[in-house]
Amino acid sequence: MNILDRLRNYFRPQLTCADANAFIVDYLEKELDQDTNASFEAHVGKCAVCARFLDQYSTTIDLCKSEGKIAAPPELVESTLDFLRDRGIGRD
Numbered sequence: 001m002n003i004l005d006r007l008r009n010y011f012r013p014q015l016t017c018a019d020a021n022a023f024i025v026d027y028l029e030k031e032l033d034q035d036t037n038a039s040f041e042a043h044v045g046k047c048a049v050c051a052r053f054l055d056q057y058s059t060t061i062d063l064c065k066s067e068g069k070i071a072a073p074p075e076l077v078e079s080t081l082d083f084l085r086d087r088g089i090g091r092d
């Protein structure tokens with residue numbers, strides 16, 4: 001790491017846990033800009049809570065992707081459709 005990168009890291013604003021949680025999806029989708037990405041990784045490197053959350057979150061995403069389509073329970077489908085119908089959204 002060169003001196004400019006070290007200085008950038010030193011003066012980079014520190015993320016809070018709430019900030020890190022807000023960025024987690026974009027981080028995993030690789031959609032953060034370079035500075036935000038570095039701030040996110042710096043926070044996760046120091047914060048055990050966010051590191052664990054990131055690990056669980058990415059494991060869950062991987063599981064969902066590897067399982068392909070997951071069938072929703074019929075009760076959930078019905079209650080969701082009822083919810084949408086009650087609000088005038090949908091085909092009926």
Ligand SMILES: [Zn+2]
Nearest residue numbers: 016017047050
């Ligand atoms: Zn944190």
